[in-house]
Amino acid sequence: DVKVTQSSRYLVKRTGEKVFLECVQDMDHENMFWYRQDPGLGLRLIYFSYDVKMKEKGDIPEGYSVSREKKERFSLILESASTNQTSMYLCASSPNWGWGYTFGSGTRLTVV
Amino acid sequence: QQQVKQSPQSLIVQKGGISIINCAYENTAFDYFPWYQQFPGKGPALLIAIRPDVSEKKEGRFTISFNKSAKQFSLHIMDSQPGDSATYFCAATNFGNEKLTFGTGTRLTIIP
Numbered sequence: 001d002v003k004v005t006q007s008s009r010y011l012v013k014r015t016g017e018k019v020f021l022e023c024v025q026d027m028d029h030e031n032m033f034w035y036r037q038d039p040g041l042g043l044r045l046i047y048f049s050y051d052v053k054m055k056e057k058g059d060i061p062e063g064y065s066v067s068r069e070k071k072e073r074f075s076l077i078l079e080s081a082s083t084n085q086t087s088m089y090l091c092a093s094s095p096n097w098g099w100g101y102t103f104g105s106g107t108r109l110t111v112v
Numbered sequence: 113q114q115q116v117k118q119s120p121q122s123l124i125v126q127k128g129g130i131s132i133i134n135c136a137y138e139n140t141a142f143d144y145f146p147w148y149q150q151f152p153g154k155g156p157a158l159l160i161a162i163r164p165d166v167s168e169k170k171e172g173r174f175t176i177s178f179n180k181s182a183k184q185f186s187l188h189i190m191d192s193q194p195g196d197s198a199t200y201f202c203a204a205t206n207f208g209n210e211k212l213t214f215g216t217g218t219r220l221t222i223i224p
Contacts, residue, residue: 004155040121040216042118042215042216042217043156044214048211058211090156094210100158101156101158103148103155103156103157104155105153105155106154106155
């Protein structure tokens, strides 16, 4: 069964901490995405990557960075967590020339 | 910039009824329109998708209706069941663009 795995379901971090959210896919997909999901705002794209070491800003990249050193792994980094980054974070992957996103189950991050 | 507008934000339908969720888009270059279904605690999963060369696509109880001139598309769930209770997202993209633009989501509740 193909899968996108996010390392944590729930995280609680303190303001100012550096936070790493990890995502791994086993489908050999070229593209990987990080979204945040907030009530009433839907899914907003933070960053995406179309190849190893390649990245592109999405709609709300401020306060975030990403890393993709291997094809199967895409990390989201909050350099200095703030309370307005409390949210559900969803990772997704897709193949080239296909728009079937596969999402992970999400990481609910709370910044206190 | 909100390019895909989804309504309603929430919807309550009686078991056996028809659930209808609407989306409107602005970008005339969009040529692929998927719908995603998300259950609590899970990531969104692809439900059904349509290309603009057809006006309707049906898969079981789920139907997408597409109106190219009005730049609108909708999801119809026939004979709605309690197991259909979930959040539904419409999305859109165009050929060559690996990124999906999502609507804000509709929380559907089917009551007995």
